[in-house]
Amino acid sequence: MSPPPPEATALNRPITIDFISDVICPWCYVGFRALVTACVTQGNIPTHLAMRPFELDPTTPKEGADRRARLLAKFGGDEARLKEISQALVDAGLQVGIAFNFDAIKTTPNTRDCHRLMRWARSAGVEVECAEALFQAYHVEGEDLSQATTLVSIARGLGMDGDLVARLLASDADVAPVEQELEIAQRMGVTGVPTVLFNQSFAVVGAQGVDTFVAALNRARVEQAAAPEAAAPGNS
Template sequence: MTPLKIDLVSDIACPWCAIGYARLEQALTLAPELAVTLEWHAFELNPDKNAPQEAILPALSRKYGKSEEEMRQAQANMMQIASGLGINFSQLQQRKTCNTFDAHRLVKWADTQQKATAMKLALFDAYFGEAANVADRSVLAECAKNAGLDQRQAEQILASNDFADIVSADIAKYQQAGISSVPAFIINNKYLISGAQEPQQLAASLRQIASESIK
C-alpha cells in the first residue's frame, strides 16, 4: 500500500468540512491501495470569543452580501448533499454562530487517545444535526462522551487552559501558510487540495500524488 499523510485543516462550524471528510472517506474506498494517516488541524470561522451568537441565516447573509433567501437555498443544497452522504444536517438552518476554540481543544485532547476523528464527528453531529451550542462547555463534554471519551476528564480540560497553546499555534501556522478557507487537505506536506471535492475527483488526485511521491 502507498502511504499518504493528510493534514486536514477545518472548523467544526464549517458544513463543507463535514461534507469534505465524508467525501474523503468515500474517496479512500475507491482507492484502497492508499494507506492514509489523517491529522486534524484547527481553523476558526468565528474567532471572536466575545461575539454574541446570531442566527445563522442573517449572519451568513451579511457576511456574503446575499439575501437570507439565497443563503437558505444554499444551506438547503448542503443539506441535500449531506443526506446523500449519511450526515445529519437536519438543524443546519436553525443553528447559531459560535466560537469553536474550546471544541478544537477537545479535538487535540482526543487525538492523544486516537479519537480525534470520533470527537470531530460528534461535534459536527451536535452542531449541524442538533443546532447545539458547541461553544457551551456542557455540550462539549457531552460530545466527548458521545465520542467514547471520559466526560469528566473533558470537563476538567475545558475548565483549564489545556491544549490552548497547541490550538493557537495550529491556527497561526496555517494562517501563515496562506490557508484562508476550509476544508484544506495538505498531502505529504507538499500538495494542497482545497474544498470538498467529489469522491471520484479526490480519489484521482490522491492517486496522482501517491504516484508522484514514489517516483
C-alpha cells in the same frame, strides 16, 4: 534478512492527510465525508488523517452568537439568497449521507474549545471519530458547541474520560498549541476551508467530490513511491 526495496517501503507508508477545517463550516463537513469515503474506497492505500484547526470567525464570543442574525447580516438581510445557499448545502450533503438541519442550529459557537477537544481526541486515538461527532452534533442535531457540557458529552460518547475533559476545558490546557496551528495555517496562506494537504506536498481546496479525493490519494501514492527512486544515487 535483506531490507525490502525502497518502492515497497514507500507504498506501505501511510499517506499523511492534514484536513484543515472548522467544525461550524458545512462545506468542511461535506468535504470531510467525501474524503473519508475516498479513503474507504481506496482501502489498499494506507492513510493517516489528522484534523487541523481553522477559525471562520475568531471574533465570535466564547458564549457564542445568534446564528441566524449573523447570517442575515452577512448576506445583507437577503432571505432569498440565504435560502438558496442553504438548499445548495442540503443537496450537497445528501450526496455524502449528511442530513443538514440548519433550522435546528440556533448558536454560532466560538470553536477554539472544539479544536482543543479534537487535539485530546487525537491522543485518545479517536480524532477522526471526534470530528464526525462534532460535525454531526452541530449541523444535524443543532447542539450548542459553545457549551462545555456539550463537548464533555461528545467526549464521553467517544469513550474519553469526561471528567478529565471537563477539567481541561475549564483550564487553558492546549490553548497555545491550537493557536500555533492556527498561525501555521495563516502563514501557509490558507484563507478558505476545507484545505486538505496530502503528504505536505500538494493541497486540494474546497469541498471536492469523492472522485477528486480518490485521484489525490492515488497521486500522493505515486509521488511517494517515486520519491526514493528519485533520491537514489545516479538519478537526477
